[in-house]
Amino acid sequence: MKITNICCIGAGYVGGPTMAVIAQKCPHIKVTVVDLNEERIARWNDENVDNIPVYEPGLGEIVAHSRGKNLFFSTQVDKAIEEAQIIFISVNTPTKTYGSGKGMAADLKYIELCARQIARVSKTDKIVVEKSTLPVRTAEAIKSILDNTGNGVQFQILSNPEFLAEGTAVEDLLSPDRVLIGGDTTEEGQRAIQSLVEVYANWVPKERILTTNVWSSELSKLTANAFLAQRVSSINAMSELCEKTGANVNEVARAIGMDSRIGPKFLKASVGFGGSCFQKDILNLVYISKSFGLNEVADYWEQVIIMNDHQKRRFSKNIVSTLYNTIADKKIAFLGWAFKKDTNDTRESAAIYVADDLINEQAKIAVYDPKVDYKQVISDLNYLETRTDEQNRKHVTSFKDVYEACANSHAIAVLTEWDEFKTYDWQKIYDSMQKPAFVFDGRNLLDANKIKEIGFIYQEIGS
Numbered sequence: 052m053k054i055t056n057i058c059c060i061g062a063g064y065v066g067g068p069t070m071a072v073i074a075q076k077c078p079h080i081k082v083t084v085v086d087l088n089e090e091r092i093a094r095w096n097d098e099n100v101d102n103i104p105v106y107e108p109g110l111g112e113i114v115a116h117s118r119g120k121n122l123f124f125s126t127q128v129d130k131a132i133e134e135a136q137i138i139f140i141s142v143n144t145p146t147k148t149y150g151s152g153k154g155m156a157a158d159l160k161y162i163e164l165c166a167r168q169i170a171r172v173s174k175t176d177k178i179v180v181e182k183s184t185l186p187v188r189t190a191e192a193i194k195s196i197l198d199n200t201g202n203g204v205q206f207q208i209l210s211n212p213e214f215l216a217e218g219t220a221v222e223d224l225l226s227p228d229r230v231l232i233g234g235d236t237t238e239e240g241q242r243a244i245q246s247l248v249e250v251y252a253n254w255v256p257k258e259r260i261l262t263t264n265v266w267s268s269e270l271s272k273l274t275a276n277a278f279l280a281q282r283v284s285s286i287n288a289m290s291e292l293c294e295k296t297g298a299n300v301n302e303v304a305r306a307i308g309m310d311s312r313i314g315p316k317f318l319k320a321s322v323g324f325g326g327s328c329f330q331k332d333i334l335n336l337v338y339i340s341k342s343f344g345l346n347e348v349a350d351y352w353e354q355v356i357i358m359n360d361h362q363k364r365r366f367s368k369n370i371v372s373t374l375y376n377t378i379a380d381k382k383i384a385f386l387g388w389a390f391k392k393d394t395n396d397t398r399e400s401a402a403i404y405v406a407d408d409l410i411n412e413q414a415k416i417a418v419y420d421p422k423v424d425y426k427q428v429i430s431d432l433n434y435l436e437t438r439t440d441e442q443n444r445k446h447v448t449s450f451k452d453v454y455e456a457c458a459n460s461h462a463i464a465v466l467t468e469w470d471e472f473k474t475y476d477w478q479k480i481y482d483s484m485q486k487p488a489f490v491f492d493g494r495n496l497l498d499a500n501k502i503k504e505i506g507f508i509y510q511e512i513g514s
């Protein structure tokens with residue numbers, strides 16, 4: 052089937068960038084991204100592309116290139132579904148916060164709502180694509196809903212997980228390591244796979260487009276995230292051992308990364324991984340394994356999360372003990388709140404948990420992040436439900452100017468690896484701080500020698 056009309060349900064960090072790139076690379080396809088969130092859609096349509104809701108280097112230009120031509124953002128979900136030949140489901144699949152599987156399983160209520168809506172609205176055959184990260188065998192549930200509540204039209208379900216990382220989304224989408232498409236082994240299933248392959252083949256070399264059965268595709272996504280997160284927890288585990296033994300984790304990472312079997316990527320010790328995916332997907336994997344009675348498999352992967360929680364907690368504990376075991380009323384400046392550089396996303400950011408620990412000790416937190424505003428910081432802390440909104444506001448401020456954020460502080464904690472942090476006038480920052488002035492570098496970002504020379508007491512991870 053020649054594809055000329057695509058719709059994507061969910062205009063978030065995945066749906067927005069992914070569809071913007073498809074639209075740019077396939078000018079012959081009309082791409083409509085729909086969402087229930089009116090404010091989000093209004094921002095995607097904002098004339099000034101600096102105001103689109105997702106910050107990603109290069110994304111503004113790509114949106115500007117196609118928007119209004121073959122790329123549309125809309126709240127008219129039914130209309131877009133009805134017109135499309137391919138419907139991507141790219142809604143959120145967070146960890147369940149209630150009922151059975153609470154705190155572990157993926158919450159599929161948004162997925163099911165989408166399936167029911169597609170079933171209700173569709174009058175012509177459709178290919179439905181799982182773009183969201185889903186538990187293995189979810190396609191079965193989607194198919195059952197579509198087949199039993201639809202208008203007798205034919206649906207093919209494909210799994211096409213997204214591997215982009217935030218902060219490099221545009222680069223990752225333009226030049227993906229691979230595109231994975233899973234579908235039914237039947238003739239209709241294979242035809243549906245081919246239709247989607249043809250879309251990607253507009254810019255992705257065919258040898259990088261991998262096709263599998265649906266279950267392999269669904270499970271590969273959880274597996275990829277589990278392996279990546281495991282590497283971070285592994286190097287973070289070694290960072291603690293380095294601190295006790297005089298080894299330096301940066302040197303260890305370099306030494307092992309030169310082994311071509313290990314490779315150099317994803318070996319950066321840190322205050323702990325964050326982001327909306329790693330923890331959620333591993334918890335989901337643990338839950339699925341347990342539900343099949345595979346307790347050893349579940350325990351193996353759960354350890355990745357346990358290690359990550361430990362790494363975050365040990366960072367805040369070290370701040371308290373180094374600052375003479377009391378940080379009550381001391382100003383501590385946070386450089387960075389986003390879960391990594393080059394994104395405005397703060398979901399599961401280590402900064403949130405470190406701040407929560409330090410507020411428990413009555414510290415005053417002053418946040419500076421180039422892309423995150425005060426409203427978001429407070430909303431992240433409120434979400435933990437540790438204390439009231441008013442109490443959080445009493446303990447946390449945010450600044451648009453980094454020098455103001457740091458002035459009079461007892462310590463600086465680097466929580467995100469934004470490049471600009473390296474370029475500051477660190478002497479000026481030092482001069483404005485309480486003495487002794489401490490820097491706790493949760494990203495091993497700053498030039499240790501330079502910072503120490505100025506007079507800071509500098510502590511990094513894993514040395």
Ligand code: NAD
Pocket residue numbers: 060061062063064065066085086087088091128141142143144161164165182183184185213214215216217327328
């Ligand atoms: P997001 O929260 O940024 O966006 C999801 C959007 O879906 C929201 O705007 C929400 O309003 C909308 N939505 C929910 N239900 C809807 C409905 N019934 N109709 C219309 N709109 C609806 O989430 P995200 O970060 O884009 O993630 C989406 C999925 O992609 C998740 O399953 C996630 O695991 C996966 N994923 C995310 C990343 C990432 O880097 N963020 C990478 C790969 C995969």
Ligand code: UDX
Pocket residue numbers: 213214215216217218276279283316317318319320321322323324325326327328329390391
């Ligand atoms: C991840 C996967 O990489 C991506 O393929 C998937 O589609 C979504 O989940 P993302 O969470 O956006 O992407 O960013 P990623 O670069 O993986 O970083 C995740 C977290 O790990 C960040 O907090 C990052 O700072 C941390 N990290 C990463 C480290 O601490 N050390 C590293 O070496 C790499």
